[in-house]
Amino acid sequence: MVRHEMTDRTNGGHVSEVLIERYALGQQVSPEAEWAVEAHLEGCALCRAKLAEVVRSDAPAVSAVVDSVWSRVDSLVDSSVDAEVARRPKALGHNRFAAWLSTWAPPAMVPWVGMSVLVTAIALLCDLTGAFGFDRPSMLLLLSPVLPLFGVAAAWTRGLDPAWELVAPTPRSGLYLVLRRTLSVLVVVLPALVVAGLIAGTSPALGLVPCLAFTAGTLALGGFVGVTRASIALGGLWCLFVVGPALVRTRLPAAFEPWAMPIWGAVAVLAAAALVMRASAFTKLTSQR
Template identity: 35%
Template structure:
């Protein structure tokens, strides 16, 4: 028994079959330990059109069982036959179920960044399209992480947060889903854009990983939304603000210079790799903070 109970709209959506699979699985796990919610769900299901059919099936089955028990002599027990192995879910459906951000507004926003960069480069002839993409790319997974955990992102957050798989393990699982979508999308987009001598299309990967780990580590103190806003906002101010400052309108050249400073060359990439390692170690040291994060 828990202090949390499923709201009426959640029960109604479960009964009519419109509740998404991951939310339905979480609710069913809750029903195993909460008798009041189980009774409410049962009443709600019985009130649907399927409820009448299920009642008829139940009565028919019970009647057949009683007649068979009276008419059939005892037979030797049939050896147990194992159930067939469950069919694994397609990978794309697993990604969809495990990542609330992928099911929300974040995925269209990430696609908009990618399509917008291609349109600027090939439609408007903007020479700074790739540096601009490299400047925005590390922030895209940060937004996905911010929208992946917490009551604002998951209607069953209170229930999920009380399970053994909650905390840092769940945060990392959903972060991996966000990275699995954003990394190939933005890197392949960068390959479609002219470089004009700037950093390569994959130059943002280590900075993006370091900023994501920094947000997760800082989230143990501030919460994920605040942490991602601090790290993402700091990155944009450091990279984009100087590029937008020139009065001569040479934004493309300024963007290329800024991208080269922050992303270009082995020293910069080595620094980002070291920062990612430090943030990962700090996150491991603060892993228990997520056991208490956003539980009320």
């Protein structure tokens, strides 16, 4: 009954013009119909336009009040912004820089990127002090492929980013934003790996190429299961089946031999191709939990 009262079937199921007019002018409308009209107006731009037209033509007093309120709000906002700029120009510039920086690495990612750098420093310390014995393979080299995954895990995930629901629907979100944030992780972690490798006396290339392959593979797998889950899965498997056995056998795995570097490069290229093919997965609001 309410549905019949609210909609006009000859008009595609929209609110009837009669009901819109009664609703706009405050005339007698049943509570059920009023609730249904308001619920329909939230998702129907056509009916909202009809309502605005009725208000302008049949209720000029209401339209005048609305216009005066918006005018007052605009003046208050402009005056407060001008006062803030005059009072704290440096802080405003800092806020602009922080806003720009947040497009590359939001605050939620900072502790995770810092974790990657911290683990890099700990691995370097283990190599320099021989914490696992001087005949053990380099911990820095063993962990280098998965060190960026701490930051990558927070690049596109609802659970680790408090502002995810605000950022995800924006036009430049999705794969574009994921790649920007991942690049911000690599810009910090890769130089740290290079410097640590030079200090430890290991070849940086032996760790950097697998590192890039793991990063691309994580993002590609993240298109199916979520970036955080992909990071945990790949990082856990690497530590379980490569790092652990290497420490037990006291020798470097074949994955770090020079002949394995082209294979890692091919893996990175294939993962990047798969990532591009699954780009649409990063634009779904229901994904990346």
